[in-house]
Amino acid sequence: MNHIREKEPIFTLSAGPVAAYPRVLRALSSPIQYDYDAYFQAFYESVARKCSTALRTKEPALILHYEPAAAIEAAATSLIGPDDVVLNLASGVYGKGFGYWSARYNKELVEIEVPYNEAIDPQQVEDAFRRRPDIRIVSLVHHDTPSGTINPAREIGATVRKHGALLLVDAVSSFGGMDIHPGDCNADIFITGPGKCLGGAPGVTIVAVSDRAWEHMAANPKAPRASVLSYLDWRDAWSKEKPFPFTPSVAEVNGLDAVLDQYLEEGAENVWQRHALTAKACRAGMQAMGVKLWAKTEEIASPTTTAVRVPESLSDSAILSAAKDLYGVAFSAGRGDTLGKLIRIGHMGPVAEPFYAVIAVSAFGGALRCLGQKIDLTAGVEATMAVIDAAKKK
Amino acid sequence: MNHIREKEPIFTLSAGPVAAYPRVLRALSSPIQYDYDAYFQAFYESVARKCSTALRTKEPALILHYEPAAAIEAAATSLIGPDDVVLNLASGVYGKGFGYWSARYNKELVEIEVPYNEAIDPQQVEDAFRRRPDIRIVSLVHHDTPSGTINPAREIGATVRKHGALLLVDAVSSFGGMDIHPGDCNADIFITGPGKCLGGAPGVTIVAVSDRAWEHMAANPKAPRASVLSYLDWRDAWSKEKPFPFTPSVAEVNGLDAVLDQYLEEGAENVWQRHALTAKACRAGMQAMGVKLWAKTEEIASPTTTAVRVPESLSDSAILSAAKDLYGVAFSAGRGDTLGKLIRIGHMGPVAEPFYAVIAVSAFGGALRCLGQKIDLTAGVEATMAVIDAAKKK
Amino acid sequence: MNHIREKEPIFTLSAGPVAAYPRVLRALSSPIQYDYDAYFQAFYESVARKCSTALRTKEPALILHYEPAAAIEAAATSLIGPDDVVLNLASGVYGKGFGYWSARYNKELVEIEVPYNEAIDPQQVEDAFRRRPDIRIVSLVHHDTPSGTINPAREIGATVRKHGALLLVDAVSSFGGMDIHPGDCNADIFITGPGKCLGGAPGVTIVAVSDRAWEHMAANPKAPRASVLSYLDWRDAWSKEKPFPFTPSVAEVNGLDAVLDQYLEEGAENVWQRHALTAKACRAGMQAMGVKLWAKTEEIASPTTTAVRVPESLSDSAILSAAKDLYGVAFSAGRGDTLGKLIRIGHMGPVAEPFYAVIAVSAFGGALRCLGQKIDLTAGVEATMAVIDAAKKK
Amino acid sequence: MNHIREKEPIFTLSAGPVAAYPRVLRALSSPIQYDYDAYFQAFYESVARKCSTALRTKEPALILHYEPAAAIEAAATSLIGPDDVVLNLASGVYGKGFGYWSARYNKELVEIEVPYNEAIDPQQVEDAFRRRPDIRIVSLVHHDTPSGTINPAREIGATVRKHGALLLVDAVSSFGGMDIHPGDCNADIFITGPGKCLGGAPGVTIVAVSDRAWEHMAANPKAPRASVLSYLDWRDAWSKEKPFPFTPSVAEVNGLDAVLDQYLEEGAENVWQRHALTAKACRAGMQAMGVKLWAKTEEIASPTTTAVRVPESLSDSAILSAAKDLYGVAFSAGRGDTLGKLIRIGHMGPVAEPFYAVIAVSAFGGALRCLGQKIDLTAGVEATMAVIDAAKKK
Incomplete structure (x- = not known):
C-alpha cells in the first residue's frame, strides 16, 4: 500500500497519458x-x-x-x-x-x-x-x-x-x-x-x-x-x-x-466527430474568455489538444497548480521550447466528449481569475455551451 | 472480439511469462x-x-x-x-x-x-x-x-x-x-x-x-x-x-x-520456500518416473524452473502438444542451443505451489505415455507427493 | 456482447446507484x-x-x-x-x-x-x-x-x-x-x-x-x-x-x-466535507440561476442530494432527456409523490467532488435553456464557482 | 487492508460458490x-x-x-x-x-x-x-x-x-x-x-x-x-x-x-461435455482408489459434483483440513443429513476441466493416506488418467 499524500486528479485533461476507457x-x-x-x-x-x-x-x-x-x-x-x-x-x-x-x-x-x-x-x-x-x-x-x-x-x-x-x-x-x-x-x-x-x-x-x-x-x-x-x-x-x-x-x-x-x-467517424466538437467548443470558450490560442490560425489547431497561451503576467505552473488544487483538473504544460509559453488541454479518448470543454474552460478560467487575471469566465462558458448546443440540435 | 480457435491453457507451467497473481x-x-x-x-x-x-x-x-x-x-x-x-x-x-x-x-x-x-x-x-x-x-x-x-x-x-x-x-x-x-x-x-x-x-x-x-x-x-x-x-x-x-x-x-x-x-522467505519445495517435488517425481534432469547435478537445478531431457525417441514439440491437448497444461521448450533437447516446467509466482508439481509430473508423464514411452507414471506421482507430504508434516 | 444503442452517461449525477470508486x-x-x-x-x-x-x-x-x-x-x-x-x-x-x-x-x-x-x-x-x-x-x-x-x-x-x-x-x-x-x-x-x-x-x-x-x-x-x-x-x-x-x-x-x-x-471527516461543499456549491448555483430548491429551507437540504423544483412549464422527463442528450449528464427524477415535481442531483461517493457542481449547474441550466426556459446560466456557474473558490482558499 | 492469516485455497473444488471465469x-x-x-x-x-x-x-x-x-x-x-x-x-x-x-x-x-x-x-x-x-x-x-x-x-x-x-x-x-x-x-x-x-x-x-x-x-x-x-x-x-x-x-x-x-x-454442448468427462474421470479414480461413491448407482451421480463417502474411521473435517493444508485443495462437506457422511468434489464452471479430476483424486487420496487410511492412490490416478486419455484420443 502506498500512502501518497498527493490527491489524484478528478478530471485528467492532459495531452497524454489520458484516462483509459x-x-x-x-x-x-x-x-x-x-x-x-x-x-x-x-x-x-x-x-x-x-x-x-x-x-x-x-x-x-x-x-x-x-x-x-x-x-x-x-x-x-x-x-x-x-x-x-x-x-x-x-x-x-x-x-x-x-x-x-x-x-x-x-x-x-x-x-x-x-x-x-x-x-x-x-x-x-x-x-x-x-x-x-x-x-x-x-x-x-x-x-x-x-x-x-x-x-x-x-x-x-x-x-x-x-x-x-x-x-x-x-x-x-x-x-x-x-x-x-x-x-x-x-x-x-x-x-x-x-x-x-x-x-x-x-x-x-x-x-x-x-x-x-x-x-x-x-x-x-x-x-x-x-x-x-x-x-x-x-x-x-x-x-x-x-x-x-x-x-x-x-x-x-x-x-x-x-x-x-x-x-x-463505436465507429471511427463517430469518434473523430466527438474529438472535433470537444476541441471546437473548447477553443470557442477560451477565446470568448479572452484567452489566446497558441496556434497562429484556428485551422491548424488540433482537434485532439487545445494549446492556449499563458498570459504574460502569469506562470504556467501557477495556473496548472490552481486548476488542480481548486478544481481537481489536470492540464499539461508545454515541452521544451513551448514549456512556459502555453498550456495544453487534451481532448483524447474518453474525455473527448463535448461537455468536458465546459470543465476545461471553467477550470482554466477559474484558475486564471484566482491568480488575479481579469477574464470573462462566463462569456467562456456561454461560448462553449453555444457550440455544444448548436451541434447537438442538428 | 477475437474468436480464437486455440484454447487457452488450463494450467500455465511455463518458464515465463507466467500467470499473474x-x-x-x-x-x-x-x-x-x-x-x-x-x-x-x-x-x-x-x-x-x-x-x-x-x-x-x-x-x-x-x-x-x-x-x-x-x-x-x-x-x-x-x-x-x-x-x-x-x-x-x-x-x-x-x-x-x-x-x-x-x-x-x-x-x-x-x-x-x-x-x-x-x-x-x-x-x-x-x-x-x-x-x-x-x-x-x-x-x-x-x-x-x-x-x-x-x-x-x-x-x-x-x-x-x-x-x-x-x-x-x-x-x-x-x-x-x-x-x-x-x-x-x-x-x-x-x-x-x-x-x-x-x-x-x-x-x-x-x-x-x-x-x-x-x-x-x-x-x-x-x-x-x-x-x-x-x-x-x-x-x-x-x-x-x-x-x-x-x-x-x-x-x-x-x-x-x-x-x-x-x-x-507474503514474506520473501515464505515465497522462496514454496518455490524450492515445488521444484524439489517436481524433480523427485520426474526422476522417479525415469525422466532425466537436464542439470548435471541436482545442486545446480533451479528452484524456479525444472528442465528435463527430451527422451531420445521423441520430439519436444510432440510432448508439448500432447500435454496441452490432453491435459490443458502448457510447458516451455528450450531456446537456442537447448531447443529440442529439454522441456522446462516453470515454478514461478502463483504456480510455485507444491501441488502444481503433481500436475506437472502427471501431465508430463501422461504425455510421454500417450506417445508410447514406457515410464512409470505412478512412481512419479508417488515421489512427488512424498516430498510434499514430508515437508508439510514438519 | 450486447449492442445497446443507448449511450452510457458521461457523468452520472443520480441519487443512486452511483458510479463506484x-x-x-x-x-x-x-x-x-x-x-x-x-x-x-x-x-x-x-x-x-x-x-x-x-x-x-x-x-x-x-x-x-x-x-x-x-x-x-x-x-x-x-x-x-x-x-x-x-x-x-x-x-x-x-x-x-x-x-x-x-x-x-x-x-x-x-x-x-x-x-x-x-x-x-x-x-x-x-x-x-x-x-x-x-x-x-x-x-x-x-x-x-x-x-x-x-x-x-x-x-x-x-x-x-x-x-x-x-x-x-x-x-x-x-x-x-x-x-x-x-x-x-x-x-x-x-x-x-x-x-x-x-x-x-x-x-x-x-x-x-x-x-x-x-x-x-x-x-x-x-x-x-x-x-x-x-x-x-x-x-x-x-x-x-x-x-x-x-x-x-x-x-x-x-x-x-x-x-x-x-x-x-480517506478519513470520514474529509469525505463528509467534500459532500457538503459539493452540495452547497450546487445549491448556490441553482438558486442564482433562478431554479428553486425543493427543500423548504436550506438547513434541511441534504448534503448528498440536491432536489430542485421542476419549473412549471416543463416536464421532468424533458429536462432529464435534454441533460443526457446534450451533455451526457444523468440526473434522477423524483419517486412516487415527488415524481414529476422535482429533479435530484446526487452528490455521492466519487462525484461528491466540488467541481461536479459546476457540471450539474451548467448541464441543468443548459437543459432548461434549450427547452426555452429563461434562466441565467452564467449567474449559476458564477455562484457555484464562488462557493468552491471561497472554500479552497481557506 | 485485511491481514487474514488463513491462506486462500490454491484449488477450489467446492460444490459452490466456485471460482469464476x-x-x-x-x-x-x-x-x-x-x-x-x-x-x-x-x-x-x-x-x-x-x-x-x-x-x-x-x-x-x-x-x-x-x-x-x-x-x-x-x-x-x-x-x-x-x-x-x-x-x-x-x-x-x-x-x-x-x-x-x-x-x-x-x-x-x-x-x-x-x-x-x-x-x-x-x-x-x-x-x-x-x-x-x-x-x-x-x-x-x-x-x-x-x-x-x-x-x-x-x-x-x-x-x-x-x-x-x-x-x-x-x-x-x-x-x-x-x-x-x-x-x-x-x-x-x-x-x-x-x-x-x-x-x-x-x-x-x-x-x-x-x-x-x-x-x-x-x-x-x-x-x-x-x-x-x-x-x-x-x-x-x-x-x-x-x-x-x-x-x-x-x-x-x-x-x-x-x-x-x-x-x-463456448457452446452449451461443449460445456456439458467437459463437466461430464471431469466427473466421470473423478468417479473412476475415486473408485479405483477404494473410495465409495455416495450415489447408490453411478447413473444418478451428478456430472457437476462427485459425492464420496467418508471412510468409517475418519471424520469429514479431518479430510477437508488435510486436503487444504497439505495440498491447498478445498472440497465441500455435506449439508444437514448428509453432513459428516460424505465429501463433495465440485466440477463446475472453470474447474470442470478433466485434469482437475487428477487434482481431486490425488489430493483426496493423499489426505486419506496422511490420516492413516490404506488406499491405493496410484490406482486412483491411473484410472482417472485412463478416462481422460481415452476421451481425448477419440
Whole structure:
C-alpha cells in the first residue's frame, strides 16, 4: 500500500497519458498468457490484424513493446542509413527532436523549420525537393503535441511520393482522434499508439510499415538486429507461426485489443466527430474568455489538444497548480521550447466528449481569475455551451 | 472480439511469462494517470522505493519500461565502453547471448563457457582474473532459464569485487523465487522483472545500479543519451521532483506496485520456500518416473524452473502438444542451443505451489505415455507427493 | 456482447446507484472464494468488523445480501411483532412507505406526516409519546432521498430513547456522506449500504443492530426464520466460527471491503466535507440561476442530494432527456409523490467532488435553456464557482 | 487492508460458490450504472433476453437480486396458495427443505421421500397423482447438491404435465453443466443461478416462469407484493420501458452478462461435455482408489459434483483440513443429513476441466493416506488418467 499524500486528479485533461476507457482497464486485467502458447500466438495475430483494420492498411501492423517515442527512435535507427539524405520537417518540439535522432544515422540532414505555432507549407516541401532531389527520406510529425498544431500530412505525403522518397509520419496523438491513416498521406512508416486518442495505456506502439520501407530497412547495413531498436526483428512476429524475438508485453497487448474494439465498435467517424466538437467548443470558450490560442490560425489547431497561451503576467505552473488544487483538473504544460509559453488541454479518448470543454474552460478560467487575471469566465462558458448546443440540435 | 480457435491453457507451467497473481491483475486495471501529475510522480517514487525494499538496496531502483532482455541490452550499451575488457560467463543460451551484445561495445571479450547443463566454477573466474587482470566488467546470468541451472553468484561476486571489476547480474528468473539480492553477490547492475517469479506482467524491468556502475556509465563516452537504450536518462526519474525522459508505462507500474505488495506481504522467505519445495517435488517425481534432469547435478537445478531431457525417441514439440491437448497444461521448450533437447516446467509466482508439481509430473508423464514411452507414471506421482507430504508434516 | 444503442452517461449525477470508486470496481473483480472455506470466513468477519469501525459501533455489523430496501422490509418483518405500536415518521416517500410495511405486522400504526419538502419536528415526536406512551417502535428515514431532505435524527433519537422505545433509522443515502452514526441518534436498527455515499455497488446492506433490538426480535413470535426476511438467521454469521444461513454474495462482500477501505483511509471527516461543499456549491448555483430548491429551507437540504423544483412549464422527463442528450449528464427524477415535481442531483461517493457542481449547474441550466426556459446560466456557474473558490482558499 | 492469516485455497473444488471465469471477474469490475438511465435499462433487457437464449425459452427470464435459495423461498411464497395441494419430491436435503417452505403456504403437503443416495422414481410420481388427483403443484430438486445426485426431471416433468399440475424445478447446480432446460422437463418455474456451473458470482438468480405459473401467482390471494419475496413485482422489470420495483444489483447483472457470453460462445454442448468427462474421470479414480461413491448407482451421480463417502474411521473435517493444508485443495462437506457422511468434489464452471479430476483424486487420496487410511492412490490416478486419455484420443 502506498500512502501518497498527493490527491489524484478528478478530471485528467492532459495531452497524454489520458484516462483509459473502462473496457480497456478491464482488458488490462485479463490473465497473462504464456507468449509461446498457441492461444497467445493466435491472439497476438488477431490483434495485429485488428490494428490494420483500424489503420485501414492491408498488412498486419507491427506492434512494438514500448511507448511511441521509443518506436520513433527505433524507426530512425532502422530506416536511416549512412547514404540517406533526410528532410526533417519541424513545426514543433517533437518535429525538431526527430532531426537529432536522424542526424545520428543519416548522410545529411536537410531541415525545414517554421515557428512552433505554425504548420509546414507543402510548397516548402516541394521546393526542398527541387533544391535537393537526392532527398531519400522525409520525416513529419502530424500533430506536434507540444504545440497542439496539425500539419497538412495529405498534401505533404503526395509531394513526397511524387518525388519517390520515403515518408515517416508520427501520428501518435492524432490517429484515432481525427481522419488520418497511412494511406491518406502515403506514409511508409506511420507510428501511433493506444495511449492518446484511442484511450488506452501508453506502453505499446502500433506501426504501419510499407513494403518500400521494409526494403529500405533490409538494405540498410546499419539497421540494428537482435536489439530493442530493431524493426526488422519484429517484422514477422505478428504471425502465429513465428516466434517473438523478445517477450511481448502481454498485458499491453490485452489492453490494445480492447482499445481497438472500442474504436471500431463505436465507429471511427463517430469518434473523430466527438474529438472535433470537444476541441471546437473548447477553443470557442477560451477565446470568448479572452484567452489566446497558441496556434497562429484556428485551422491548424488540433482537434485532439487545445494549446492556449499563458498570459504574460502569469506562470504556467501557477495556473496548472490552481486548476488542480481548486478544481481537481489536470492540464499539461508545454515541452521544451513551448514549456512556459502555453498550456495544453487534451481532448483524447474518453474525455473527448463535448461537455468536458465546459470543465476545461471553467477550470482554466477559474484558475486564471484566482491568480488575479481579469477574464470573462462566463462569456467562456456561454461560448462553449453555444457550440455544444448548436451541434447537438442538428 | 477475437474468436480464437486455440484454447487457452488450463494450467500455465511455463518458464515465463507466467500467470499473474489475482491482485496484480486487478492492479493492472487501475486508472491510467497522467505521468506529469504530482500524484503519479509521488506514486512512481513510492514504487521505486518499494522495489529497493524488495531488492534490499538503499537507493530507489531504476524502473525501465520494457521487458528485461531489452534492459540487459541497454545495460551492455550503457555500461560497456570502448576501453573495457569484459569477462562473459556463459553457462547457457542467455549467458552466451550477452557476449554478442558485449562485443558490440567492448575493447575485448574474454569468455568462460561451460556445457549448458553445468554451472560456472568460481575458480575459473579467479583464474581468469589472474590471466587478465585488466578485466573491467564481468557479466553473469544467475539463472540461465533455457537450461534451468543456477550459477554460484555469491562466490563469483566476491571474486569479482576482490579484483575491483564491475559485475552485471541477470537475475530475471531467479529474483523473487530464491534468496538472491544485489548485495548478496556484489552486483553493480542487477536486473530482474515482475514477469517471472514475482508473478506479474512482463513489460517492465527493475534494476539495481551501484554508484560505481553509475560512475562508469557517466564516464563512458559511448553511453547513449536521449535513447531507449540509455540508463543515464532514467537515473533520477524515480524522484517525484524529476521529469520522465520518456513516457513511463503507467499500467505496468500499477501492476509492479501490486507485485511488490504481494511479495513483501507474503514474506520473501515464505515465497522462496514454496518455490524450492515445488521444484524439489517436481524433480523427485520426474526422476522417479525415469525422466532425466537436464542439470548435471541436482545442486545446480533451479528452484524456479525444472528442465528435463527430451527422451531420445521423441520430439519436444510432440510432448508439448500432447500435454496441452490432453491435459490443458502448457510447458516451455528450450531456446537456442537447448531447443529440442529439454522441456522446462516453470515454478514461478502463483504456480510455485507444491501441488502444481503433481500436475506437472502427471501431465508430463501422461504425455510421454500417450506417445508410447514406457515410464512409470505412478512412481512419479508417488515421489512427488512424498516430498510434499514430508515437508508439510514438519 | 450486447449492442445497446443507448449511450452510457458521461457523468452520472443520480441519487443512486452511483458510479463506484475505481478501487471498488477492482475489488469486485477479486476471485470468488468458497464461502465455507476458512479463508473466506475469516475475510467475512474482517469485513463485518470493518463495517463496525465505519459505523463506530462495538459489535460487528450485520451484512445482508440484497439491497437496502429489502433489508428495511426485513427489519420491519423481523422487529415488529403483533403487540407493537409503531410510530412512523413520514417526511417523504420512503418514510411513508415504511408505514405500509409496518402495518403488515404491527398492532397499531401511529404516523406523523409532514409535507414532503419539510422535516419532522422532534417536538412532534415528544408530543406523540405523550399521547401514546405505548409506542414501542419508532421508524425514521434520516435522508428521504426522493425529497433530498434530512430529518433531525439526533434530537428524535434522544426523545425516543427517553421514552424507552426502539428506533429504526434508514440512513441508506446519508451514512458515509455526512456525520451520522447509530450512536449519534440512539438507533437500534441503523440501515445503510455501499451503493450511495460510500461509492460502491448496490447489492448488499450494512446494519447495526443494538442488543435491545436483537432481544425484541428474539421475543417476536412472528419474526421469520429460515427466510430471506430473517435478521435472526444472520445474527452470528459474521463470526468465522459460524456457518452462513444462505450463500453470501461473495463479489459484493469483496466490493464492500474496498468501499470501507476507501472511506476509512480517506478519513470520514474529509469525505463528509467534500459532500457538503459539493452540495452547497450546487445549491448556490441553482438558486442564482433562478431554479428553486425543493427543500423548504436550506438547513434541511441534504448534503448528498440536491432536489430542485421542476419549473412549471416543463416536464421532468424533458429536462432529464435534454441533460443526457446534450451533455451526457444523468440526473434522477423524483419517486412516487415527488415524481414529476422535482429533479435530484446526487452528490455521492466519487462525484461528491466540488467541481461536479459546476457540471450539474451548467448541464441543468443548459437543459432548461434549450427547452426555452429563461434562466441565467452564467449567474449559476458564477455562484457555484464562488462557493468552491471561497472554500479552497481557506 | 485485511491481514487474514488463513491462506486462500490454491484449488477450489467446492460444490459452490466456485471460482469464476476470468471474463466474469473482469465484467464484475464494469462501471456501476444508474438503474433508471436508459442505457442500463436497455442493458438489463438484453441480459434478460440472453438468459432466455441460454435457457432456450421464449420469454425474457426473470432476474432476482439475491442468491437462488432465496429465490426458491420466494417461489414457494409467490406460487403456493392456501388452496394448493403440493407434492414435494425429496431425494436429499434441499428437496426435503422445500417441503418446509411449502408447508407455510399450502393446503396440504404430500411428500415422496427416498433415501438421500437414491433418486425419485417417476412411477412414484405417477402413483401419487393416482392417489391424489388434487395435487396442484409439484416441486423437484433436479440436482440435490448435498447428495450429488440427479433426479429424472424429464420423466417426472412429463408425468406432472400429463396430470395438469405445475412443476417447480430447482436446477441451481445442474443447469449450465448438463443438458437440462425448462422445456425439457415441462417446468413452470425453473430456478438457476450463475454461481455454480456457469462459473459466476452467487448473488443473483435466473428464473424461467411459464404463463401458467404467472397466472397461478396472479390468482394467489397470498402472493406477496411490494416485497423482496414477490415474483409478481418483477414480472415486467426485464423491459427497458418498465421501472425496477427495487434497485437491481448492478454489479451482479454485469457479471451475469459475461457468464452468459462465456456459456453461449463456448457452446452449451461443449460445456456439458467437459463437466461430464471431469466427473466421470473423478468417479473412476475415486473408485479405483477404494473410495465409495455416495450415489447408490453411478447413473444418478451428478456430472457437476462427485459425492464420496467418508471412510468409517475418519471424520469429514479431518479430510477437508488435510486436503487444504497439505495440498491447498478445498472440497465441500455435506449439508444437514448428509453432513459428516460424505465429501463433495465440485466440477463446475472453470474447474470442470478433466485434469482437475487428477487434482481431486490425488489430493483426496493423499489426505486419506496422511490420516492413516490404506488406499491405493496410484490406482486412483491411473484410472482417472485412463478416462481422460481415452476421451481425448477419440
